[in-house]
Amino acid sequence: MENKINEYKDLLKGRLKEKRYYHSLCVADEAKRLAKKYGANEDKAYLAGLLHDITKNDDKETHFKIFNKYKYSLNEIEVSSQKLWHAMSGSIYVKEVLGIKDEEIISAIRYHTTAKSSMTLLQKILYLADFTSLDRDYTDVDVMRILVDVSMEKAMKYALSYTINELVGKGAAIHPDTISAYNEIMLKEKSDDI
Numbered sequence: 001m002e003n004k005i006n007e008y009k010d011l012l013k014g015r016l017k018e019k020r021y022y023h024s025l026c027v028a029d030e031a032k033r034l035a036k037k038y039g040a041n042e043d044k045a046y047l048a049g050l051l052h053d054i055t056k057n058d059d060k061e062t063h064f065k066i067f068n069k070y071k072y073s074l075n076e077i078e079v080s081s082q083k084l085w086h087a088m089s090g091s092i093y094v095k096e097v098l099g100i101k102d103e104e105i106i107s108a109i110r111y112h113t114t115a116k117s118s119m120t121l122l123q124k125i126l127y128l129a130d131f132t133s134l135d136r137d138y139t140d141v142d143v144m145r146i147l148v149d150v151s152m153e154k155a156m157k158y159a160l161s162y163t164i165n166e167l168v169g170k171g172a173a174i175h176p177d178t179i180s181a182y183n184e185i186m187l188k189e190k191s192d193d194i
């Protein structure tokens with residue numbers, strides 16, 4: 001495992017800009033910490049965190065090469081939102097190029113930008129670790145860091161609301177998976193109230 005991790009780190013150093021490489025190390029550490037706290041597999045969480053942005057610095061041509069090669073079709077919103085590409089291409093890359101067979105790791109990477117409804121613990125851990133890693137510095141990061149240690153659900157609610165607000169503010173489209181994730185939490189909250 002240690003050997004593999006070092007191998008992946010060398011690969012990432014070659015593929016990512018310095019800041020993105022540092023971010024990957026920070027997300028890996030944070031995902032491992034959250035896995036320990038919430039009872040998920042720490043090694044899987046670390047690996048998913050380490051590799052989650054592996055294709056982030058690839059250009060458009062490289063992204064679409066991988067989508068075409070593995071016959072991955074994108075919907076209209078996915079085609080128009082460049083920020084979503086690396087979650088899809090990254091999950092394909094770790095599976096097809098690195099030969100990682102663990103579906104939990106692959107799907108955590110796949111949904112780390114949009115989220116979705118019915119997320120697994122590992123998917124939530126990676127999604128949130130990407131918000132609360134040590135290198136992060138955005139307006140609400142302090143609140144997010146407190147919430148992630150209080151409850152995973154509260155943190156998911158905050159992170160999804162934050163993301164949707166940001167997208168609305170920018171006049172950007174919102175991926176249906178993000179809406180589903182948000183609706184699921186809000187509806188659950190409502191039914192808990194009754």
Ligand SMILES: [Fe+2]
Pocket residue numbers: 052053056086087112113
């Ligand atoms: Fe990402």
Ligand SMILES: [Fe+2]
Pocket residue numbers: 023027052053130
């Ligand atoms: Fe990230």
